[in-house]
Amino acid sequence: MQPMRTHRGQVIPLDLANVDTDQIIPKQFLKRIERTGYGPFLFNDWRFDGDGNPKPNFVMNREPFKHGSILLAGKNFGCGSSREHAPWALMDAGILVVIAPSFADIFHSNSAINGLLTVVLPQAKMDELFAKVAASPKYELTVNVETLTVSDDSGWSAKFPLDAFRQHCLLNGLDQIGITEKKEQFIKDYEARPAEY
Amino acid sequence: MTTPSAPKTLFDKLWDAHVVWHEEPQPALLYIDLHLIHEVTTPQAFEGLRLAGRKVRRTDLTFGTVDHNVPTTKAERFNILDPIAAQQMTSLRQNCAEFGIHLADVGEAEQGIVHVIGPELGLTLPGKTIVCGDSHTSTHGAFGALAIGIGTSEVEHVLATQTLQQKRPKSMLVNVLGALPEGVTAKDLALGIIHQIGTDGGTGHAIEYRGPAISALSMDGRMTLCNLSIESGARSGMVAPDETTFAYIKGRKYAPKGEQWDRAVAYWRTLPSDPGAHFDRVVDFDASALQPWVTWGTSPGMSAPVTGSAPRPEDGKNEIEKLSITRALEYMDIAPGQPLTALSVDRVFIGSCTNGRLEDLRNAARVIRGHHVNPHVQMLVVPGSEAVKKLAESEGLDRIFLDAGAEWREPGCSMCLGMNPDILSPGQRCAATSNRNFEGRQGRGGRTHLVSPAMAAAAAVAGHFTDVRNWDYKE
Numbered sequence: 001m002q003p004m005r006t007h008r009g010q011v012i013p014l015d016l017a018n019v020d021t022d023q024i025i026p027k028q029f030l031k032r033i034e035r036t037g038y039g040p041f042l043f044n045d046w047r048f049d050g051d052g053n054p055k056p057n058f059v060m061n062r063e064p065f066k067h068g069s070i071l072l073a074g075k076n077f078g079c080g081s082s083r084e085h086a087p088w089a090l091m092d093a094g095i096l097v098v099i100a101p102s103f104a105d106i107f108h109s110n111s112a113i114n115g116l117l118t119v120v121l122p123q124a125k126m127d128e129l130f131a132k133v134a135a136s137p138k139y140e141l142t143v144n145v146e147t148l149t150v151s152d153d154s155g156w157s158a159k160f161p162l163d164a165f166r167q168h169c170l171l172n173g174l175d176q177i178g179i180t181e182k183k184e185q186f187i188k189d190y191e192a193r194p195a196e197y
Numbered sequence: 198m199t200t201p202s203a204p205k206t207l208f209d210k211l212w213d214a215h216v217v218w219h220e221e222p223q224p225a226l227l228y229i230d231l232h233l234i235h236e237v238t239t240p241q242a243f244e245g246l247r248l249a250g251r252k253v254r255r256t257d258l259t260f261g262t263v264d265h266n267v268p269t270t271k272a273e274r275f276n277i278l279d280p281i282a283a284q285q286m287t288s289l290r291q292n293c294a295e296f297g298i299h300l301a302d303v304g305e306a307e308q309g310i311v312h313v314i315g316p317e318l319g320l321t322l323p324g325k326t327i328v329c330g331d332s333h334t335s336t337h338g339a340f341g342a343l344a345i346g347i348g349t350s351e352v353e354h355v356l357a358t359q360t361l362q363q364k365r366p367k368s369m370l371v372n373v374l375g376a377l378p379e380g381v382t383a384k385d386l387a388l389g390i391i392h393q394i395g396t397d398g399g400t401g402h403a404i405e406y407r408g409p410a411i412s413a414l415s416m417d418g419r420m421t422l423c424n425l426s427i428e429s430g431a432r433s434g435m436v437a438p439d440e441t442t443f444a445y446i447k448g449r450k451y452a453p454k455g456e457q458w459d460r461a462v463a464y465w466r467t468l469p470s471d472p473g474a475h476f477d478r479v480v481d482f483d484a485s486a487l488q489p490w491v492t493w494g495t496s497p498g499m500s501a502p503v504t505g506s507a508p509r510p511e512d513g514k515n516e517i518e519k520l521s522i523t524r525a526l527e528y529m530d531i532a533p534g535q536p537l538t539a540l541s542v543d544r545v546f547i548g549s550c551t552n553g554r555l556e557d558l559r560n561a562a563r564v565i566r567g568h569h570v571n572p573h574v575q576m577l578v579v580p581g582s583e584a585v586k587k588l589a590e591s592e593g594l595d596r597i598f599l600d601a602g603a604e605w606r607e608p609g610c611s612m613c614l615g616m617n618p619d620i621l622s623p624g625q626r627c628a629a630t631s632n633r634n635f636e637g638r639q640g641r642g643g644r645t646h647l648v649s650p651a652m653a654a655a656a657a658v659a660g661h662f663t664d665v666r667n668w669d670y671k672e
Contacts, residue, residue: 016524017517018396018496022635027616031266031281033240033288035349045637050623074517076397079430079496080635081614082332083238084348105366105400105432106332110348163364164222176350177249180358183226186218187360190228196214196324197453197460 001115003173007096008142009069013133014059017074021086021107024078030085038085039092064138072129073100077118078107087116097143099150101126112166113176117143119150119160128156145170204471207437208368208403211343211468215326217360224362230325232355233311234261234298236289237616238330242353243292253296254359260320261293262301264310265616269579269606273618274303282617296356307450309582309608312336312550316420317584319449323438323465328355333550333632335426338435339419340442341468343403345432366403366432367477373408375485380666382560383418384552384630384649386410387425388490388500390482396498399431402478405470406436410484416445417556424551425632428497437469489665491537492634492647494525499634501537503652503664509533528636529644530624538662540646544627545576545657546639547650548606549613552630553581557650558589561630562597564654567671569602571660576603577619579611603657615640628656 029041046058054061060068071090077100078086087110090098098111099119111118121129132152133139143150145167151157168174180187205213212227219225232255239261246252253259266282268274277283286303293300301307307314312333315321323341328334330352337344347361355361371390377383391398404426406419414422419436426434436442443462446452453461488502499522501507507526510533513519526533531540547553547561558580570576578598580586586608589595595605612619613631615638621627623642630653634645648656655665 015517015520017521020496020633020635022614022633022638026637026641027614030237030616031279031285033244033285035241035244045641050641076400076430079396080332080633082330082334082346082348084241084350102397102400104397104430106346106348110350113348113350165224176362177251177354177357180226180354180360180362183218183360186226187228187358190217191359197457197464 001113001173001175004096004115004117004145004170006142006144007069007117008140009096010064010067011070011072011129011133011139011141012059012065012068012095013130014071014073015130018076018079019073020080021078021083022080024086025083025089030083035088036092038089039094042089042093069094070097070099070141070143071095072126072133073098075101077103079104082106082110084110084114087111087114091116099126099129112169115170115173117145117170119143121150121158121160125158132156204474206368206470206474206476207341207405207435207468208343209474211324211326212365214324215343224364226360227326227363229328229355229359229361230258231315231320231327232259233315233327233329233334234259234352235265235311235329235331236263236285237265238349239292239352240285240288241349242356243296245353246296246356251357253298253356256297258359259298259356260301261289261298262308262311262314263289263303265610265614267303267609268617269609269611269619271607274607278618306583309584310550310553310610312420312424313553313581313585316340316416317449317582319446319452322446322452322461323442324468328361332427333424335432335434336420336424336550338423338426338433339416340446341435341438341465343433343435346427367401369399369402369404369431369478369480370476371404371406372479372481373406373410373484374481375410375483376413377410377484377487380651381487381489382649382651383414383421385487385490386484387422388492388497388647389487391425391429391498392500393482394429394480396428396496397430399426399429402431403433404431404435405476406434408484411436412439415556416441417554420554421551425497428632438465489649489652491652491662493529493531493537494522495528495634495636496525497632497634497647499525500647503537503662506534506536507531538664540626541661542574542628542656543625544621545574545653546579546612546627546629546631547577547653548579548581548611549631550581550610551632552650553579553585555585555588557630558585558594561650561654562594563670564651564665564668565601565603565658566597568658570657573660574657576657577606577612578603579606580608582608612639614638628653628662
């Protein structure tokens, strides 16, 4: 995965709770056998009508939000199916950071593996961000993975938690399998243990 | 954290027995005893292995089948019209052949929904760590296994290393008090628990279900309950193994036999949580007051007893909840406060990894026997596996469904997720025994209500939701 130290980008406000992975990437696009090319189908049923025309009221179809790379969302983002196509689609559409009050577990780990940064902020901070972007649609944020801070140009900032290991992997763009392969001897030792029955 | 002498939970025992390596702050490396694979979440994993020149470390612990894309009509089963779906299945066949993995293919006796065949083949056993690139892997926890749904990169990781990097979740006890009333099933229990704790109530936790109502459940019922753990956000849900578990497993194809069976059972008896073991969170749930349950919205937590009504937006506790209710009612085309029994259905689906097992089909057949599916309703009954289909047919369940005017299909995921030809048309309302009522889950614009198999069968006959506790059984 690509390393990330800081990211600055425009914000897309999606003020919905429980955004499930079926909405992020509907099932009809899961039949492909590649890891790339899912961006055009991101939020397909919300973005496009049955004939494939953009729905003008969906946030990602509106100026200036269609140029955003930081998604703001409600709690339990990414719930439902384990499909890794969800972070693939977000990243393919240019979204590199999702900020929400909480994330579903499988989406969270799928994102970490792919270098999609999931930032957890308390609801009060989320409310402030949604208010700021409502007041100023071209609102931009900077996310700093080293200092674990989200900030804007007006001096607003918030700290976010990130597991030290995930932070290390993201800063260095580390591949999960490569890390585990360094533990080969431990795996061999485990496999050599006598069976329980 | 528990010290070596401290009492351990079932989860603690499973976790501790599988740690290959762990150093803070890194995630633990867990050994995986069984890796189930299917066509949808594996093509990119195998491609990753090929690109890196890696092999599958333990083909003997890996087992494949096709389920998500498989058409459920005999005509289309071997002649798939959707070329992309066909390519995905062909790709799994090629990958299994190339890497030396056993595949239960379409038309073979072992084929079925991955979470149905694992248990019925005796692959799913107490004490094992089990993963699959599917969130409903939590199903296998019904046997006292640590079963975790994973993503495609993790599938690749397990294929390459037979391990999974995993941060230790917190433990949660769902203590089910009292007994389930007549006409109330494991499905209603699961939906009731999700309603109480919320769709993120289990996030970050491994759940253990316990109590007299849980001990009284059959393995099919326990699987339904554990299957739906993910809908409360928990990656794992489990039930301690007991005599019901052992009786289910004994004699199954890949289960231990002879002396090894005796040693296995002796080991499995050590797995239940020790008295006084600590859980990070304990939730009590009263089963005795439970009613048949129906979801009204677009998230599994948006549900109510069948005697109840859809909410009104003003019932929401905050602005986000009010907005969610408004949006869900609009999508579902339900009036605020509408009684659930007033909702008529167009389609009924019985099947899926949640409710596609023999007991589920028996429960539905018992309701529908001697009745006829409402002329305005199309009803699909889809056994979860070839084995379930065969057993059901040997009991004559297929005749009961067919005589009532339902369709009796071939095994697969079918209408649960609309990745095969079985989908809803826009605006259609479906009583489904599956697991997700998300917008568009069963087909764009489709409206899904999650219910038990008995409730689904009753809705098929009545043409609308009805309380199965008042059913006119024709035995």
